[in-house]
Amino acid sequence: MKHQDIVSKMTLREKVAICSGKDYWHTLDIERLGLPSVNLTDGPHGIRQQGENVDKDGGADLLMGVPATCFPPACATAASWNTELIEEMGDALGAECQEKRVSVLLGPGVNIKRSPLCGRNFEYFSEDPYLTGKMATALIKGVQGRNIGTSIKHFAANNQEARRMTIDTVADERTLREIYLPAFEMAVKEEQPWTIMSSYNRLNGTYTSENKWLLTDVLRKEWGYEGMLVTDWGGSNIRVDGIKAGQDLEMPASFGYNEEKLHSAILSGELAEEALDVCVDRIVDMVLKSKDGFVDGSYDIDEHHELSRKIARECIVLLKNEDNILPLKKDAKIAVIGEMARSPRYQGAGSSLVNPHKLDNAFDAFIDEKVNIVYTAGYDKTTDIPDARLIGDAVTVAKNCDVAVIFAGLTDAYESEGFDRKKLDLPANHNALITAVVNVNPNTVVVLSGGSPVLMPWLSKVKAVVNGYLLGQAGGSATVDILLGKESPSGKLPETYPLALSDCSATKNFPGSKKTVEYREGVYVGYRYYDTFKKDVLFPFGFGLSYSEFKYSGLKLSKKKIKDTDKLTVSFKIKNVGKVDAAEVAQIYVRDVESTIYRPEKELKGFKKVYLKAGEEKTVEIELCSRAFSFWNVLANDWTVESGDFEILVGSSSRDILLDAKVKVEATKDVEIPDYRETAPGYYTGDAADISDADFEAVLGRPIPPNHRDESQPLDLTNSLGDAVSSRNGAAINRVLTAILDKVAALNLGGTGDMITAMALELPIRNFVSMSSGVFTADMAEGLLQILNDGPIPSGVGKIIAGLPAGLKNIKNLAGMI
Structure with missing residues (x-):
């Protein structure tokens, strides 16, 4: 100690x-x-x-x-x-x-x-x-x-x-x-x-x-x-x-x-x-x-805002740019469409919600740049129902402009802490707006906001797509910086955008049953799945366009043969062959050419963001260690390299490999390599999105546990109110609670309503006690469980009442919990 x-x-x-x-x-x-x-x-x-925050109604x-x-x-x-x-x-x-x-x-x-x-x-x-x-x-x-x-x-x-x-x-x-x-x-x-x-x-x-x-x-x-x-x-x-x-x-x-x-x-x-x-x-x-951190510190709010803007610019991913419609010409007449242009979604909902010092938006940023714009809302952010009047106004505006820039994306009602998304679609009114506008103005640019992939049924019709994810408080101005070409986009997707939800390897086992979720797809997550099983995607992992172009050349390996204890230096050149200064993210993937154990087609093992002036060329060096070639060996309880050839793949995305070379790696440990070709063939030749019970049990090393609660056993403190639907009293309480929660949802609180619903039905009863500052006592929990387990209601209520005096004494603690 x-x-x-x-x-x-x-x-x-x-x-x-x-x-x-x-x-x-x-x-x-x-x-x-x-x-x-x-x-x-x-x-x-x-x-x-x-802190001492006060909302618009005067409450905390x-x-x-x-x-x-x-x-x-x-x-x-x-x-x-x-x-x-x-x-x-x-x-x-x-x-x-x-x-x-x-x-x-x-x-x-x-x-x-x-x-x-x-x-x-x-x-x-x-x-x-x-x-x-x-x-x-x-x-x-x-x-x-x-x-x-x-x-x-x-x-x-x-x-x-x-x-x-x-x-x-x-x-x-x-x-x-x-x-x-x-x-x-x-x-x-x-x-x-x-x-x-x-x-x-x-x-x-x-x-x-x-x-x-x-x-x-x-x-x-x-x-x-x-x-x-x-x-x-x-x-x-x-x-x-x-x-x-x-x-x-x-x-x-x-x-x-x-x-x-x-x-x-x-x-x-x-x-x-x-x-x-x-x-x-x-x-x-x-x-x-x-x-040691207790120092009198201060920071410049404006400097941090500019840093946030600088970071946001590098996060923006250009997904499509047909006919080089971007960057926008400042002398063009531009339709700026979408409520998110003025009221941006710049962060997620839940415990990470930050109260920003400042908040930029794209509309104001266009005005500051003296761009000739015409704005119209296009949709109401608080609903996903298309509004014919708002869409009609947008169509009228778009017809009379050179370019239409539509700001769309996921709202807090679609993604938040506390609940999962039900589908990959944008809100229906956003999709309807984009479709209507592009039908009257082919020069349509879509700017997306959201924390994860979405489907794009209109992709083939629009000229450009800019993916902003969620860009923080300076995201509005950063987005306009990119749209106007003040800086070339340099972001790359950190995840795959699938063509359909059914294409995802986890879909059949997400979010699982009420008791368990089975990770049957194993190591085949994201591009490891799509690339191995040759699935078409909307946009691959690592993808992102630039206003410039790059040429890769001169791939060299420090050695052609190494031991698994050695390090390998990979070097290559990147040249900016375009007309503007820009940055490129070079990615190194490693592929085991032939292996006994099932392995992904390729895995990211190195990357480097390189800044290049127009015409400039640089040499990139990245060092790979043993882990770049290893897999986890459950028989050896250690990382293991299986001797053989490995391909070093250099590219601009997982699907755009531009340079490749081979290195032979010799294992220094003589250990048994797991071979599941007979016991779990689905991981080799089948589809990892559809793994059988037998295959999963083979790699799991034990029987698959039951995925539903044994309802013959009484509820305990680890159970939630939602688990109690199988009992008579529990079902009645759930019906009342659900009716109340439906009314809460009708208040249109965005993601907050769904979060409240999930907490009410999914929170373990133990947390009623441990997180209530002593207001909900252990006696009360015992009484509630007695009722939920169809025990005598009067005595259960009696236990709850008996706990009230102690609970009331602890109400003062609630103030300290906020």
Whole structure:
């Protein structure tokens, strides 16, 4: 332990108490030992720190925080493929944390985009673990360079919002090691984030917050993690088991609920005090490191706004540019159509929502540039029903302009934390608008906003498509910068855009049943699936156009034959053969030419963003290590290279390979290679989107667990109200609750309404107690469970009433939770 001198002076009550939050956002302070309370605050693309906010009606705004810079979210920054720029963003976030006395910024989120339907994909980087890891590591480096901590999340295999607090992710170890864990591993080994946030879900039967294999065996013993583990807010299940597994800090405060359980477990001998001491020591270490970040800091709001604009420009992806309609000519008469041109969607909804200092929009940016524009709304953002009058106005305007620029995209009602998307379509009124306008003006440019892929039924008719993802507070001006050619677009897609939802490898197993979600597709996620099984796509991974053109040449490998302990240097040249200065993202993929175990067609193992003046040529060098050629060998419990030829593929996307060469790699370890060709042939010659039970069990190494709750067993604290539909009383309560929630949805709250619905029906009953500041007591939970299990209603109500006095006393705690 690092701080034995401090931990040894703590009483048992103090040790137990410091393992839970002081309130919603702070750790417990112990003044006599010099341990201050430190603030952990939502990120990851800006600070959402609670303060004295007042909404327009004079009430407290519980979701929006104090004003801060809203940088582009991860869905956009990943499209920049620029680690240096993201490190700069991290430094700026660190400066804002210092000014606001925030010790730990809760981010970045590195969950893999298993399906484009995940409602929180806007907060995550990519479908690829290597790109995700590199971007996350850069952000962490920037933030922690200011002596401000980060909390990389959500560890691990939390790739959906549906039933996220109870779902059991069923995945084989190889898939976890190659797809869902590498970004965390990279961040730990390169930057040691101060904290790691465990996820809500179960992983192969055990909640991640009490999963010893994940939290101790892999994270600490294998990867060498030295920092503190914190639960996601309300993510603690059985607190004693969490301590045993190495879960250090529970957030938020449970106001004695779990502290008493820990205290009793120590006294009874169920939990060794030495195990508690280890967790306490790591919390103390985080608190003491935070003291170094307690400096009087300030930042220039305007400078950070300009940095946000600079970042946003590099995140914009040009998907189509027929007849070089872009950049726009400033002397043209331009129809600017779409409510999002004036009221942009620039970030996602949920816990990452930032209250921006400033907010640009494209309409104002066009005016500032003195462009001749005519604006019309085209649709109402609060609905997806086409409005004939608004569309008619847009058609009239578009007819009389040289170019029509339509701003469209996903609204908060379509994607948010708390629920998943149901389809890949844009709102119907957006699609109807685009179709109507392009029918009268073929010079139509579509600018998209949204956190994940969408279908584009009008793609063949429009001249250009600009994908802005979600660009933060300066996204409006950054978009106009690109449209007018002030800078050439240089973003590349960090995920594949499919032609149909049915083409996605996870679709048949997303979001799973009420109990489990099976990752049957294994390692075939994103382009690893589409490219291996030769699926046509709308736009491939890594794709993005420029206003210039580039020529690749001169591929060289440092060696033609290496051992798996050697490093390989890949070098090649890129020349800007166009007429404008521009940047290109060169990507290196590795392909195992012949392998015993099933492997993807190719995998990203390196990339570099290169800035080139018109006519300029540069040499790019990228080093590949053993992991670039390895797979996770479950028989050896280690990374393994199978001897043979590997292709080094250099290109501008996963589907546009421009240079290639071969290297022979010799394995230095004589280990058995798993061969599933007889036991799981579907992974070799079938379709990974349609894996049989037998094939999945073969790679899983055990029978597939039941995917539905055994309804003969009583409900317990881990169950939700939604689980209670099988009981008589539970069904009646669900009917009443659903009717109320339908009325809430009718209030047209966008994503907030759906989030409230999901929380009400999917929140485990344990969280009624642990997250209510003591207002909903354990006695009340016992009474509620008795009723839901069709026990005697009067005695159940009696238990709830008996808990009221204690609950009422704790109402004062609610103020501290906000």
